[in-house]
Amino acid sequence: MNSRTELPGVWAEVGRSHPHESAMLHVLGSATYVDDVAELHGTLHAALGLSQQAHATFTAIDLAAVKASAGVVAVLVAADIPGFNDCGPIIHDDPIFADGLVQYVGQPLFVVVADTHDNARRAARLAQVDYTALPAHLTPEAAHAAQSYVLPPMRLQRGDAAARLAQAPRRASGTLSVGGQEQFYLEGQVAYAIPQEERAMRVLCSTQHPSEMQHVVAHALGVLAHRVNVECRRMGGGFGGKESQSALWAAAAAIAADKLQRPVKLRADRDDDMLVTGKRHCFRYTYEVGYDDTGRILAVKLEMVLRAGYSADLSGPVATRAICHVDNAYYLSDVDLRAFCGKTNTQSNTAFRGFGGPQGALAIEYAIDDIARTLGMDALDIRQRNFYAEAGRDVTPYGQQLDDNVIAPLVAELEASSEYRQRRHAAHAFNATSPILKKGLAMTPVKFGIAFNVNHLNQAGALVHVYVDGSVLVNHGGTEMGQGIHTKVMQVVAHELGIPLAQVRISATDTAKVANTSATAASTGADLNGKAAQAAARQIRDRLAAFIASQHGVSADSVDFADGKLLVAGVAFPFAEVVAKAYLARVQLWSDGFYATPGLHWDSASMTGHPFSYFAYGAAVAEVLIDTLTGEWKLLRADVLYDAGQSLNPAIDIGQVEGAFIQGMGWLTTEELCWNKDGKLTTHAPSTYKIPTVSDCPDDFRVALFDNRNVTDSIHRSKAVGEPPLLLPFSVFFALRDAVASVGDYRINPPLNAPAISEEILKSIEAVQLASAP
Ligand code: MTE
Ligand code: HPA
Ligand code: MOS
Numbered sequence: 099m100n101s102r103t104e105l106p107g108v109w110a111e112v113g114r115s116h117p118h119e120s121a122m123l124h125v126l127g128s129a130t131y132v133d134d135v136a137e138l139h140g141t142l143h144a145a146l147g148l149s150q151q152a153h154a155t156f157t158a159i160d161l162a163a164v165k166a167s168a169g170v171v172a173v174l175v176a177a178d179i180p181g182f183n184d185c186g187p188i189i190h191d192d193p194i195f196a197d198g199l200v201q202y203v204g205q206p207l208f209v210v211v212a213d214t215h216d217n218a219r220r221a222a223r224l225a226q227v228d229y230t231a232l233p234a235h236l237t238p239e240a241a242h243a244a245q246s247y248v249l250p251p252m253r254l255q256r257g258d259a260a261a262r263l264a265q266a267p268r269r270a271s272g273t274l275s276v277g278g279q280e281q282f283y284l285e286g287q288v289a290y291a292i293p294q295e296e297r298a299m300r301v302l303c304s305t306q307h308p309s310e311m312q313h314v315v316a317h318a319l320g321v322l323a324h325r326v327n328v329e330c331r332r333m334g335g336g337f338g339g340k341e342s343q344s345a346l347w348a349a350a351a352a353i354a355a356d357k358l359q360r361p362v363k364l365r366a367d368r369d370d371d372m373l374v375t376g377k378r379h380c381f382r383y384t385y386e387v388g389y390d391d392t393g394r395i396l397a398v399k400l401e402m403v404l405r406a407g408y409s410a411d412l413s414g415p416v417a418t419r420a421i422c423h424v425d426n427a428y429y430l431s432d433v434d435l436r437a438f439c440g441k442t443n444t445q446s447n448t449a450f451r452g453f454g455g456p457q458g459a460l461a462i463e464y465a466i467d468d469i470a471r472t473l474g475m476d477a478l479d480i481r482q483r484n485f486y487a488e489a490g491r492d493v494t495p496y497g498q499q500l501d502d503n504v505i506a507p508l509v510a511e512l513e514a515s516s517e518y519r520q521r522r523h524a525a526h527a528f529n530a531t532s533p534i535l536k537k538g539l540a541m542t543p544v545k546f547g548i549a550f551n552v553n554h555l556n557q558a559g560a561l562v563h564v565y566v567d568g569s570v571l572v573n574h575g576g577t578e579m580g581q582g583i584h585t586k587v588m589q590v591v592a593h594e595l596g597i598p599l600a601q602v603r604i605s606a607t608d609t610a611k612v613a614n615t616s617a618t619a620a621s622t623g624a625d626l627n628g629k630a631a632q633a634a635a636r637q638i639r640d641r642l643a644a645f646i647a648s649q650h651g652v653s654a655d656s657v658d659f660a661d662g663k664l665l666v667a668g669v670a671f672p673f674a675e676v677v678a679k680a681y682l683a684r685v686q687l688w689s690d691g692f693y694a695t696p697g698l699h700w701d702s703a704s705m706t707g708h709p710f711s712y713f714a715y716g717a718a719v720a721e722v723l724i725d726t727l728t729g730e731w732k733l734l735r736a737d738v739l740y741d742a743g744q745s746l747n748p749a750i751d752i753g754q755v756e757g758a759f760i761q762g763m764g765w766l767t768t769e770e771l772c773w774n775k776d777g778k779l780t781t782h783a784p785s786t787y788k789i790p791t792v793s794d795c796p797d798d799f800r801v802a803l804f805d806n807r808n809v810t811d812s813i814h815r816s817k818a819v820g821e822p823p824l825l826l827p828f829s830v831f832f833a834l835r836d837a838v839a840s841v842g843d844y845r846i847n848p849p850l851n852a853p854a855i856s857e858e859i860l861k862s863i864e865a866v867q868l869a870s871a872p
Contacts, residue, residue, distance in 0.1 A: 109660035111592040111599055112814045115749030119585045119604065120332065120578070131334055132288045132302045133365055141290075142171055144354050144364040145218035147208040147225045148373060149200035152236065152443040152777030154229035156198060163224035164210055169217030172358055175208045179353055181320030185345035187310060189410040191248070192446065194318060194349045200229070201408035202443050203778040204373035209350045211362055219367065234443035236777050238382050238405040241440030248410040248441045254421050254705040256495045257432030262397035266388025270468040274385070275851040276460055278405060279378035279765040280781075281450055282789050283579075285334025287375065288365040289348040291315075291355035298325040299352050305344035306336045306577050307617035312609045314345040315352040326352075331606040336579035337761070338449030341617045342412055343375045372782035377771065378450035379404040379416055381457045387465040393473055393480040397432040400424060400461055404454075406439040407446035413439040416447075416454035418551050421705060422496055423458035426825075427505045427543040427715070428484040429491040430462070443777050449619060451761065452824045455546055460852070463542055463828050467835060468847045476522065477832065478541050482509065486545070497706040498547075502713055502809040505543055508739055509717045511804070513541065516719040516737035525721070529840040534726055537734075538837025541719045542829040546822035547710030548621055549698055555616040556695035556711070558626035562591060562634040563688040566681045568674025570595065570602045572634075575615030576627035577607045581820055582750035586624040587631045589746055590813060594635035596659025597673050612690075621818035624746060625711070626693055628813035634691025641687075645680045646671065712810040714822040716740040718759065720829035724837045726863050729856030731834060733763070735798035738826055743808035743817035751819045755801050758823035764790040765824075766831040766852045838862045842870035 123129035147164070161173050176183050176197035186192030196207050207227065212218035235241040263269065289311075290302040299319060305311050308328040316323045328348065333340060351364040366374065381402050388397040402420060406413040417437040424435050466484070470477035485505050486492055492500045513519070518541055525537040550556050560574035572591050576583045584604040592599045609615070616626070642664065643657040650666050658665035664676050681687060700707035718738045724731040738759060742751045768788040772780045781787040808815040831854060838848040838859060846869045848862040 109596070111589045112746050113744060114747065116585055116589060116599055116747055118582050118750060119588060130331055131285050132290055132304050135290065135302055137363070138292060138361045141361040141363060142211045142213065142358065143215040143218045144209050144211045144351060144362050145222040146206040146350065146370060146374065147210060147222045148370070149196060149203055149205040149207055150227070151200055151229045151231060152203050153232040153234035154200050155232065156200065156227050156229050158228065159207060160226035161208070163226070164221045167217065167221035167224055169213035170210060170221045171213065172211045172354065173208055174354055174357060178357060179318055180356065182317040184317065185314045185349050186409060187342035187412060188414060191409040192411065194346060202445055203776065204445060206346065206350070206374060209354050209364070211354045211358060215365065234777055235441065236443060236773060238380065238403045238440035238442060241442050242403045242438055246441045247439050248406040249414050249439045252417055252421060252437045252705065254433065254435045254495055259397045259399050259432045259434035262432040263386060263388040263399060266396045267390050269386060269388050270465050270472065271386040272468065274383040274461065274464050276381045276457060277769070277853045278380035278447065278771050279450055279769050280372055280771065280787060281337040281339030281377065283333065283335030283337055283339055286366045286368060286371040287340065287344055287347045289344070289351040290361065290363040291351040292361045293355050293359050296325070297321055297356065299356060301326065301328045301348050301352055303328055303330055303344055303348045304333045304340060305330050305348065306333070306340045306579060306619055307342065307344065308577065308607050308609050309615045310342065310617065311345055311348040314349050318349040318353055319356050327608065327610045329606050329608045330577050333577065333579040337451050338453065338619065339375060341449040341619050343448050346374070369782045373779055374445065376407050376411060376446040376448035378765065379406065379413065379447040379454065379457065383461045385461055385465055387469065389469055393469055393475060393483050395428065395430060395484050398424070398430050398462065399434045400436070402437045402461070404437065404439050405442050405444065405447055407442055407444050409446040411446040411448050413447060415551050416449070420454035420458035422547060422551065422709060423455040424462055425494055426459035426462050427486060427545040428462060429486045430495055433495045435495065444773060445779070451758065452821045453620065455821065456762065456825050459825055460828060463832065467832055471839060471844060471847050478513065478518065481543060482506070496709065498708045498710060500713065504715050504741060504804070504806060505545060508715050508741060508804050509543055512717045512719060512737060512739040518719055521721060536724050536726055536837045536840045538722045538724065538833040538835070538840065539719070540829045540832035540836055541717060542826070542832060544716040544822055544825040546714050546825065548625065548714055548818045549695055549709060549711040550616065550620045550622060551700065551709045553698050553700055556622065556626065556698055557616060558630040558693050559612040559615065560627060560630035560634045560691045561611055561688070562631060562638060562691065564638055564677055566678055568601065568677045570597065571605055572602060572631055573605050573608065573611040574627040574631050575607065575612045576623040577618040579618065581623065581754060582747065583618065583623040583627065585750060586746045587628055590628045590632050591635045594632055595639055595673065596664070597662050621820035621822065623820065625812055625818055626695065629693035630691040632691065632813065633693060634689045637689040637691070638687060641685050642676055642680055645683060645685050646676055712808055712812065712817065714741055714817045715804070716822060716826055718826035718829040720827065720833040722830065722833040722837055724834065724859060726841060729860035729863070731859065733794070733796040733830055736796045736800070736829070738801045739804050740819070740823055741804040741806050741817060742819050743806055743812065744815040745803055746814060746816045748803055751803060752801050754819040755823040756799065758821070759826050760790050760795055762824040763827035763830045766827060767854050770853050770855055834859060838866060842866040846870055
């Protein structure tokens, strides 16, 4: 825990476990999401018409039946878009509506607008399209074999991996496949577009990236950005799925609203949402790792093939982050790492919590798990043997020197508190006498780089208003998706002004208030916007200090702000009173603030530089029990230690760690995406796609924050928490693999792909039994 906050008598609004600013509204059901906003008179409802083919050309769409359907007001296709038919974030290869070519089942062809949501949805299915089928690549392997990529392949080399592999006393090699993951935000994609005078457009949108929605809508309408205003009060979850892919919904609603000059709402139902939007990239790996008899890794050669889907979307930075996380917590001297963004005729995959980092790091953990079993050693010993350490073993493959490495002490602390070694013996003892049920245990570390790996995105802005009554309204570029960014930014501003949190409010994120914002992503939301809001609040504080100091003939820096008061030469003045006087004296009581993360650079050609501001660390121990006859299993206990630096809000951070742990566990164990032979996603609803539920949480779940302080000058020396803990349930996956290995007396490396659904676990058990049969 944060020691600073435990000092008695020290006034602080940061470092305390304030509840989420909307917790009460969430519980009461009165938090407003886009679909809850009172509809304006004349509002119409839209639905998208979707492609039924994975790859085909078409000349015309017969919309007669759609138009004749009950309640339909209009149907709009690509030719009806007044501006640019694209909603892609980086490379412009994402049409809003397919124009003569479809590239996946579920690709939008048109938008139908009707009097009600149901009428629009019914009508959307009635189109007749004359397709001419083209050959389709439905798997990353097929795309790779055909060398069909959405972007040029990437490669990071350091040292001479080939030579060191050839010389290495031992080698581990293999293949691995890891599945994708649906974001499954509880609130689906939604946009409500309201036309304003002179072709201006106001869009209420569930998005992590209001500024990008503004630009996509402006381009689609063929108007300048200043005519488009995008607002987001909160999302019911984003998880990366609303970083770029909210754009389609915002654009389609705006195109219809502009054409009809009526408010149009487009709300995806779950099946359409899953059929249309991209997910976490599934990965296929081929690895070869050279090591010595002590388990020290000498060289790594790794090929990763990603399922990018039909367009680039964010696959470039995702693949880059994957390559930059293959090292995880380990010093890898000689590497040859490659990533191929396979172009498949499926949804365009996108950001998902971790953004390729989890996929990169899983590969090295899998190889380490192999090495440990081959050497007959505990995997934790192999991990510790390879940790980043002293000078000479402290530079990442991409050239960033670690100056904040705490992995060894953090892991040591968890090793002790979780009683890892004792429980290892206990699990072996249990398995020796239990023929059907088997226990497995694993401990895995995490190191995760914090910053957008696209340099210019590391900036943020904020606007702080102090009203005459002393209340404070803050607007910043970050968006609230449940992660608690608004609570943290409120705490930062309250702390800066020395006022209680209750005096500060945050207004909806709005492109008309703070311009040119970045997506709330890469776990940087509180880091960037917290600093920007602090800068804004600090200017107001300085003006108030100067004002009151001049009244009392003291120096401005002798004025203290604490507990709702200004302390001037031993006398306390209520904040609101000073503010009211300052107003009458014509002191500016509002300010903007800006922040750009210093010290970042990246060379994408060589894949080297200093892409991260700092690293967040963590570790987890998981203990599972599997039924070797059915492949069913249960997580018995999880122990987690996470490095949130000097946490801004320990309660929110612990909530983030718990949520990410369970979400990552779902990715690696139960969430399976399936496409049929025609390329249609068949798992497009919770009936067939299994996310974890409350009953999947371990009864014994021990989450704690590591006592640390950010070496980097981050906001109040805190560290980001949004994504890194998603890697902690690697421990669950490797605990399952450990339990399976017990079937072959730990002598055989079980082939286990993710998601390790029960069938996969059974297959793995059978493979081990076969290989260990006399
Ligand atoms: N937590 C909740 N409750 N809902 C979300 O959608 N998204 C995650 C993480 N935690 C998410 C969440 C992702 S993908 C990111 S990048 C971060 O929050 C973004 O917020 P931050 O940068 O403010 O941490
Ligand atoms: N995370 C999320 N979004 C991004 C990133 C990242 O690292 N880089 C570019 N967009
Ligand atoms: Mo998070 S995947 O960076 O939105």
